[in-house]
Amino acid sequence: MSTPAVSVCVPAYQAERYLADAVRSVLSQTFTGFELVVLDNASTDRTPEILAGFTDPRLRVVRNEKVLPLADNWNRAVAETTAPLVKLLCADDLLHPHCLEHQSTVLATDPGLALVCSRRDLINEEARPISRNRGLRGLLGRQRNAEVIRKIVRHGGNPLGEPGGALFRREHFDEVGGFDARWRFPMDLALWIRLLEFGDFFGMRDSLAAFRVGRGSVSSQAQRAEYAEQRSLSESLAASPDWPVRRRDRLVGVAKAPGARLRRQALFLLAKVQAEREGNPPIR
Template sequence: MAGPRASVVVPVYQAERHVEETLRSVLAQTYADLEVVVLDNACTDATPHILARYADDPRLRVVRNATVLPLAENWNAAVSLATGDLVKVVCADDLVHPDIVARQVAAFEADPGLALVSCRRHIVSEDTRVIASDRGLMGLTGRHSGRETVRRVVRNGGNPIGEPGCVMFRRVDFDSTGGFDASLVFPMDIDMWVRLLKFGDFHGLPDSLAAFRAGTGSISAGVTAAMYADQRRLTDRLGSDPFWQVDRTSRLLGRAGNVSSQLRHRALFLASARANRRFGAGRELDWSL
C-alpha cells in the first residue's frame, strides 16, 4: 500500500514548554494525505507524557531514541522515519499555518522541476506574541532557478530561505545529499537547502505560513562568534563553488551581508528578550491571510 504524499517530522528534546502548541499546529493541517512523525530524543522531562495525549490520532507516529543523539544525527534520524514523498521538518517550539502543507504540496505538484518550496514567517516570543511580521525570502518569492537562488543566498550572507518549519523538500533528494551536516550547527539548515537546490529549482510562497520562536532556549539564541564564522565560511564556499557560478559582486556583497546578518540576528533576539520579559507584549499570532 502506498504511503502518504507528505510527512511532517518533529524532532523533540526536552520540549515540554512548547511541544504541545507545536504539535497542535501540525495536526491542524487541512491537507489530508499526511503523516506526522515525532522523534523523542530520549527526553526526561514531561515531553513523553504530552505526546501520549495525542496517541489516538491515526496520522501521528511517535518514536523514541534509546539514547540522546547529537542534533544533526537526530534530525537525520527523524527524516529517515518519514514515508512521504515530500517532507518538512518542524522544530519543537515553532508553529505552522493550517494550510502550509497543502500550499507547499500544491506548488510541487504544479511544477515537477522544483526541489525546494519555502514561505515567509512571523517571529514570535516565548508566549507566542508576534514581535516581527512577514520576514524572509527577500527577493526570493516566486520561482527561481537553483543558481539564482544560491547567488541571492551568497549576497544575503545569512539564511534568506528560512528555518526548517518554512521549507518542504523531496525525500529522494534529501537522501541523495547524505543528510544534515553534523560539522555545522548555526548554518546547518541553509547548507542543506543549498545542497537540495542541486536537484532542482526554488519556489517562495509570499505569505507567512510559519512562525519561528525566538526563545531563550532555542539553538539560535545561543549563537557564538564561532557559529557566525561557520556561516561566513559557508558563504565563502558557496561563492567560490564553480557549480553555482556566483559573480564577484555577489561574493563581495556576501561579506558585508554576513556582518549585517549577525546584526539582524542579535537585534532580533534582543527584541525577543525584551518581549519575553514583558509577558503579553506584541500582537497575538493571527493566521488569517
C-alpha cells in the same frame, strides 16, 4: 493506511513547554494526506507524557534510547518518514493551517522544483508576534537554482529561512546524505544549498510558518560561532565551480554579513526583554 503524500517530522528534546502547540499546529492542517512523526530524543521531562495525550492516528511517536547529536537526530527524524515530500518542524515552532496544502500543491505539480519555502512570522516565547511576513526578499515565485545560490552569497545570512518554512523531496534528501554534522548553526541552509543541485526554488508570498524567537533555542546561542560558520559556508559556496557566483556577489555578502548578524541578535534581545518583562524564567 495508504502512503501519505507529505510527512512532517518533529525532533523533540526536552520539549515539554512548546511541543503540544507544535503538534496541534500540524494536526490542524487543511491538507489531510499527511503523517506526523515525532522523534523523542530520549527526553527526561514531560515530553513522552505530552505525546501520549494525543490519539490522532496520523501521529507516530518514535523514541531514541540515548540522546543523539543534533544532526544525527534530525536525520533519524527524516529517516522515519514514509512520504515523498518532507517537512522538518522544530518542536518550538508552528505551522499555519494552510501550510501543507499550499506548499505540497506547488512542489507536487512541478517536477522541476527541488525546494519550496514560505515567508514566516517571528513569535516570542508566548507565541505573540514580533514581526510578520519575514524573509525571501527577492526570492518570491519560481527562481532558477543558480540565481538563488547567488542571492544566498549576497545576503550574508540565511535568506531562505528555518526548516519549518521549507518543504523538500525525500529522494533528494537521501541523495545528498541529509543534514551535515560539520555545520551547527547554518545546518539547514547547508541542506537547502545541496537540495538546489536537483532543481529550482519556489518562494511563497504567504507567511505559512512561525519561528519562535526563544532564549533556549539553538538559534539564540548563535553569536560569534554562527557568524564564523555562516562566513565559512558562504566562502565555500562562492568558491565552488558548480555555481556561477561572481566576485561582486562575494564582496556584497561580506559587506552585508555584519548587518544580518546584528538584525538577528536584535530579535533575540527583544524576545529576552519581552520574556523578562512578563516574568517568564529562562528555559534550561
